[in-house]
Amino acid sequence: MSRYVGTGIDAAGAVFRVGMLGLSALYFFLFLRKKWLRTCPQDYSLASIGAIGMALAFLLIPISTVIGDRFGYYLIPIQAMIFARIPFLPFRVNAVLHAALPYLGLLLVFTVWSQLSWHFKQCYIPYQSWIFGFPGGDPFGF
Numbered sequence: 677m678s679r680y681v682g683t684g685i686d687a688a689g690a691v692f693r694v695g696m697l698g699l700s701a702l703y704f705f706l707f708l709r710k711k712w713l714r715t716c717p718q719d720y721s722l723a724s725i726g727a728i729g730m731a732l733a734f735l736l737i738p739i740s741t742v743i744g745d746r747f748g749y750y751l752i753p754i755q756a757m758i759f760a761r762i763p764f765l766p767f768r769v770n771a772v773l774h775a776a777l778p779y780l781g782l783l784l785v786f787t788v789w790s791q792l793s794w795h796f797k798q799c800y801i802p803y804q805s806w807i808f809g810f811p812g813g814d815p816f817g818f
Contacts, residue, residue, distance in 0.1 A: 680740040681743075687741040689793065690745035690748070692785050692788070692789050694733050695737075697733050697752070700727070700730055700758060701731040701734070704723065704730075708723075708758065712761065722754065726758070727758070729747070730754075
């Protein structure tokens, strides 16, 4: 608490990362919980405890973005496990949408982050990646 609360030290991207964890937890409890329990009871406890942790990480943001962010890093593998299991859960309607939704959400977060983040502009743009276009034209002549 003495290192991060009330010190002015913030994790600038925590809102994006921990916000995505919080949305993942909400999605798990609203749409996946019962299907998961019926389909895969052997790892339901891990998924549900992980989703509770994701919600708690989101609730830590007003106290300290750094604490919430660091806690959230431990939960990202469980978030990935939840996302990976979605295509195998028995949805009656919109199964493809449910399977694609987490990745569309991650793409949206990445797009917003890449447009708004000073850190992104400082660290990734200088590499002149083909993902974001080449300054001065395409060096490969395509």
